[in-house]
Amino acid sequence: MPRNPEWIHHIPxxxxxxxxxxxPFVDRAGIERLLHLSPRQALRLMxxxxxxxxxxxxxxxxxxxxxxxxxxxSSEETRLEIARFERVHERLSxxxxxxxx
Numbered sequence: 001m002p003r004n005p006e007w008i009h010h011i012p013x014x015x016x017x018x019x020x021x022x023x024p025f026v027d028r029a030g031i032e033r034l035l036h037l038s039p040r041q042a043l044r045l046m047x048x049x050x051x052x053x054x055x056x057x058x059x060x061x062x063x064x065x066x067x068x069x070x071x072x073x074s075s076e077e078t079r080l081e082i083a084r085f086e087r088v089h090e091r092l093s094x095x096x097x098x099x100x101x
Contacts, residue, residue, distance in 0.1 A: 007035040007045070009085050011073040018066050025059040 014034040018026070026034070031042040043058065049068050051058040072078055 007037055007041070008072060008078050009082060010035045011069050011078070011082075015066060015069055015073070018062055018069075021062060024062055025054075026062055026065055027057055027059055031060070 017034055028039065028042045028046060031037060031046060032039060035042070035045070037045065046058050046060055049060055049065065051060050053059075
């Protein structure tokens with residue numbers, strides 16, 4: 001089974017931010033910030049999502065990006081991965097509290 005992309009855990013927060021964002025396009029720096037990616041990862045993802053070139057920059061339409069992220073976020077595989085991630089995070093937090101006490 002291929003490894004799940006790490007940025008899928010940031011989809012809900014990214015969608016929330018994109019909905020209040022008034023700009024029609026999102027650039028590479030915006031993708032980096034929204035999904036917590038490196039510059040290279042952001043460029044790869046932008047190409048995968050069908051970015052358009054505007055001069056030297058790549059841009060994604062905000063509405064299209066929201067739709068794409070909703071599709072990724074609503075898949076069963078993604079929901080299971082996010083639930084697994086949250087369980088692991090909760091368990092690690094509990095262990096840290098035990099060790100601190």
